[in-house]
Amino acid sequence: MKVQFGPGGWVQWPDSDEFSIEFMRLLGAAQEGGSMISECFLAASRIDPTDGGDSWYREWIAMADLSNERADAAFKRGHVLTARSNWLRAINYYQASAFGLDAADTKQERALLAMRGCARSYIEHMTPAGEVVEIPWLEGHALEGYFLPAPRAFHQSPVVVCMGDPGHRKEESLFKVARYARDRGMSLLAVDLFGSGTGAKFDEVVGRSDLETSVGHVMDYLYTRDDIDEHRIAILSDGLESSFVARGVALDNRFAAAVCDGGIWDMHERAFLMNRLSLSSSGTEGGWLGPKLRCPLLITLGEQGWLESDYVTDLFERLKAEHPDVSLKIFESSETAAAHGHRDNPTLANEFIFDWVADRLESVSA
Template sequence: MASRIDPHDRADSWHREWLRIADLNAARADAALAGGHAITARSNWLRAINYYQAATFVLDSTDARQQRAIESMRACARRYVAQVTPAGETVEIPWLQNHPLEGYFVPAPPTSGRTPVVVCIGDPGHRKEEYLFKVARYARERGMALLAVDLLGSGTDADFEAIVGRRDLESSISYVMNYLRTRDDVDERRIAIVGDGAGSSFAARGIALDNRFAAAVCDGGLWDIHEREFLTNRFAPAGGGIEESWPGLRFHCPVLITVGGQGWLKSDVVTDLFERLKSRHRDISLKIFDSSETAAAQAHHDNPTLANEFIFDWVADRLDRVPA
């Protein structure tokens, strides 16, 4: 496939070739399901989701081809969720007027009673479909349901700038919690959240304002604090530190911060910010993946498996400690 991508026509050929392989996997999945092979169908739908997403990377959000690829990706995601056991569902969660959140709820493996659940939400540019192939299995293998949700709503042409520019993105976190507490298959005492991406500070702000989560994995607000301190030092050198950077910061549950040692924020900067956070919140942990163990790139792109195993083991351990 890579040999067919023309460097002189990168946008068109990149999209065309990734779309072609995505369509092949989607068709293979549909054929497998028709033949009674649901496991093979699910695997191919997950691959198709990944490839459809790759096909959109070089396209502008106004490009009709991007919208068609996203529609195909969403169709594969819905088919996958409907074919897990027990069957999952596409859910709508009230948030802003005329802009509800949309999520995929993937139940835990068959069991009796209510189960713990992990919410996976990314920064404003991340689509929820990617969490089906990135992390769904790590949750299910540990007996946890997954709610994959994003901020983009149910359409393919959401006004991205209007959403990403809002000052109250963290309000979405409580709406997600409100929804989960209405479900009779969720243990409301054992709900964790994983905020993915460099923009996950909004998730940290959300859990600081909501004391109902049992555990959280996010950047702990490091990116917010780093940016605000940069502006403070640039425009008001005599300004304050963490108190002014994020007033009223209080976490009510255990928090894990994971970063790659080769990521955007240098390890010494991360460590300094973490130590100051820890002085205010004792049940907060930091894991820096260095180059020798991999998962050291930004967002752990060089070895996401290693990072996800660590993250979901930590989440499972914390949820297991919640009294019955």
């Protein structure tokens, strides 16, 4: 197993970028309880990234099954804390095993069904218990979410909505961000676009031009609950590959704070398309969200991410001219959390993000 260090940091398999990036995410999840470093390296030692993904699936599904079996055995003995820890790691390993598989592949279906079963067991045995919720959206395709109430909440609590980019699954929020909301007295609603099941209709949904309408439906659902403070709702978009959450926030003035790209990715894609078509970029301002965003906004990215920091800084300055209450945090390579999506150190990014959210929501109640 050949390991290299490059400008973006440590690379497990230099000839396989996709598997190396996913492996970095798995290791980063260890400090959040989503994996164990020793288990990750054990699995990696048995993986041949050139075999078309066969060994990748085999090793991660085996690790996931083992964690799931440990969880079930611990639960039967009454050791709920150990069961929860193992369910949490199993969720991540099952997700990893499905990485790169086609939606029609029965191996992916098997992994995702097991992942969802672990997630439901995990939230059911939290204190206080979480719940699986259904949120109306499209005809025949409701959104599904995991609602985790704030601990010791005897009154209406602030809530953070975690809504990943298309392709991101809500189960990842259980180990990636849930504790940051819980430790700050916030409820969490984790939602994705897959709906219930394994997401068989996802390809039909993700191609829609109105994905941002899902954000308003999530807010409508929260307004039906009597255990949250409707004036202190924040939203966190987990990723920077799409601006649909930013567009949704621009259409809905009920959010008290938002952590998303502010429409930067949309601007990037529009400019790229104009260049490819050799068209004037003067029309790219048509989708600019600056004047429409009304709540406090935070944009974060890593210095080694897919978008160059100088480019993002330029767009940020343009956004700030029209929306003064916007902040930009660029994590530099010298401090880590600098990879795309902060995969190399999600802890550092989440501490910053949730402190910012807590400050904004506290100012609403002050």
